[in-house]
Amino acid sequence: MEPLYILVIALTAFLISFLLMSLTRRPSNKPNEEQKKILEVIKCVNCGFEEKTSFKADDYVGKNVGKCPKCGGDLIVAGIYLEKYQQAEMKV
Amino acid sequence: MDGTQDWSSILLAVIILSSFVLNFTDIPQKMQFWRFSSVVRRRIYELNELENDGRRKSIKYLKDLNVPNPKELIENYVDNFFMISPVDIEPTDIISRLRHLLRTRDEAVKRYVIENLKNISDEVRQKIEVMLELNSILTFINKVVKHYYNLGVKYNDWVLMMRLALDVNQIYLLAKAYNNAIEAFGVGAPIGDGAGPLVVRTLANSSEEREIVPETVVYESSFENRRIYVVKAKGPGPTVGRPGEALEKLVNELDGKIARIITVDAALKLESERSGEVAFGVGAAIGDIGPEKIAMERIATKYSIPLDAVVVKMSNEEAITTMTKEIYDGVLKAVDVVKNIIRSKTKEGDAVVVIGVGNTLGIK
Numbered sequence: 001m002e003p004l005y006i007l008v009i010a011l012t013a014f015l016i017s018f019l020l021m022s023l024t025r026r027p028s029n030k031p032n033e034e035q036k037k038i039l040e041v042i043k044c045v046n047c048g049f050e051e052k053t054s055f056k057a058d059d060y061v062g063k064n065v066g067k068c069p070k071c072g073g074d075l076i077v078a079g080i081y082l083e084k085y086q087q088a089e090m091k092v
Numbered sequence: 093m094d095g096t097q098d099w100s101s102i103l104l105a106v107i108i109l110s111s112f113v114l115n116f117t118d119i120p121q122k123m124q125f126w127r128f129s130s131v132v133r134r135r136i137y138e139l140n141e142l143e144n145d146g147r148r149k150s151i152k153y154l155k156d157l158n159v160p161n162p163k164e165l166i167e168n169y170v171d172n173f174f175m176i177s178p179v180d181i182e183p184t185d186i187i188s189r190l191r192h193l194l195r196t197r198d199e200a201v202k203r204y205v206i207e208n209l210k211n212i213s214d215e216v217r218q219k220i221e222v223m224l225e226l227n228s229i230l231t232f233i234n235k236v237v238k239h240y241y242n243l244g245v246k247y248n249d250w251v252l253m254m255r256l257a258l259d260v261n262q263i264y265l266l267a268k269a270y271n272n273a274i275e276a277f278g279v280g281a282p283i284g285d286g287a288g289p290l291v292v293r294t295l296a297n298s299s300e301e302r303e304i305v306p307e308t309v310v311y312e313s314s315f316e317n318r319r320i321y322v323v324k325a326k327g328p329g330p331t332v333g334r335p336g337e338a339l340e341k342l343v344n345e346l347d348g349k350i351a352r353i354i355t356v357d358a359a360l361k362l363e364s365e366r367s368g369e370v371a372f373g374v375g376a377a378i379g380d381i382g383p384e385k386i387a388m389e390r391i392a393t394k395y396s397i398p399l400d401a402v403v404v405k406m407s408n409e410e411a412i413t414t415m416t417k418e419i420y421d422g423v424l425k426a427v428d429v430v431k432n433i434i435r436s437k438t439k440e441g442d443a444v445v446v447i448g449v450g451n452t453l454g455i456k
């Protein structure tokens with residue numbers, strides 16, 4: 001066989017595989033399966049009692065949100081953060 | 093002539109011709125230009141979407157705050173209220189000139205909001221100011237990208253278009269972060285940049301605050317027989333306050349009888365670092381363009397007070413959106429780091445100033 005043919009075949013194969021690769025590599029626009037929830041850490045200033053609830057609008061860190069069920073001390077919002085729950089990846 | 097000979101000579105001609113085209117014409121560059129510009133065009137379309145979406149969300153949010161004409165309020169703000177940097181080839185008194193310009197601008201924005209909406213609380217005013225600023229940034233990003241795209245097309249500059257096509261993905265992510273920030277500021281929960289204020293708020297066990305300079309408060313507290321002065325922006329509105337000016341005034345009030353100044357701030361992480369990592373060092377931890385930071389350094393130097401820095405690391409996007417669990421864990425770690433510094437580097441009876449630098453949204 002002519003070496004030229006081999007060259008042409010090799011080149012074509014390379015080009016086709018390159019094209020295919022760039023086509024399949026396109027980023028998938030799959031939405032991130034993620035659930036988000038804003039949580040509040042509430043602490044008692046006296047006894048260290050701590051609980052987590054969901055965030056309510058107009059709440060802020062340092063806000064007095066009631067009395068401690070254990071000792072009757074003030075309950076203060078100590079922190080607010082976003083918890084992400086990553087859902088299991090769906091594979092087809 | 094047999095068939096093989098025929099084919100191979102055609103092929104040879106094709107190869108020679110195509111090598112000529114590749115090497116001695118601009119056709120490959122033209123094709124690349126066409127491809128790169130289509131990439132940029134697609135992104136510009138998405139940036140427009142982000143800008144409009146941000147505008148929509150802000151209008152809805154401002155309506156909830158009982159703003160009567162949110163659309164005009166935003167339209168009249170965007171593009172205006174720029175600040176021209178002071179002359180820096182003659183640096184004498186540049187800090188005071190810069191501070192003057194910054195204050196003038198802040199005052200102008202404040203007056204703009206108050207004139208349009210009479211009788212609003214400081215907290216609501218600050219929220220509206222942030223909304224306007226975020227919309228302004230989104231519009232600006234969009235405009236800059238369009239500017240370079242149009243320049244590339246105008247001058248057929250394929251190098252410019254290629255650079256833009258490579259950079260536009262990062263720019264898009266940045267714009268997306270600002271778009272998400274609009275939502276986060278609307279929710280009103282602390283953002284990542286609030287790490288500094290949250291750390292120091294945890295150290296202030298009293299809730300008695302004193303507004304030492306505008307929008308900045310001091311809590312007096314104690315920890316293991318040391319007096320602790322906690323400085324942070326006045327919450328829970330989205331403001332950064334004036335930490336440098338506050339520190340200057342506080343230290344002067346106390347005649348410099350301070351054993352240590354500890355600054356706590358959010359810092360931009362490197363790509364290889366985890367969000368919520370805590371690190372400490374020396375210096376003023378504050379991402380300020382000058383006036384506040386230099387005020388801290390000057391007052392610490394004047395009285396020879398050691399200046400410590402503690403940072404919580406996060407990405408750009410995390411800094412301007414609702415604080416994540418990783419960063420909250422970092423905050424708890426940073427509280428321990430600050431306590432350790434106080435324990436190991438000061439004596440009982442000393443006075444220590446702890447400054448939480450950052451946006452105090454959702455943290456009173």
Ligand SMILES: [Zn+2]
Nearest residue numbers: 044047068071
């Ligand atoms: Zn209790």
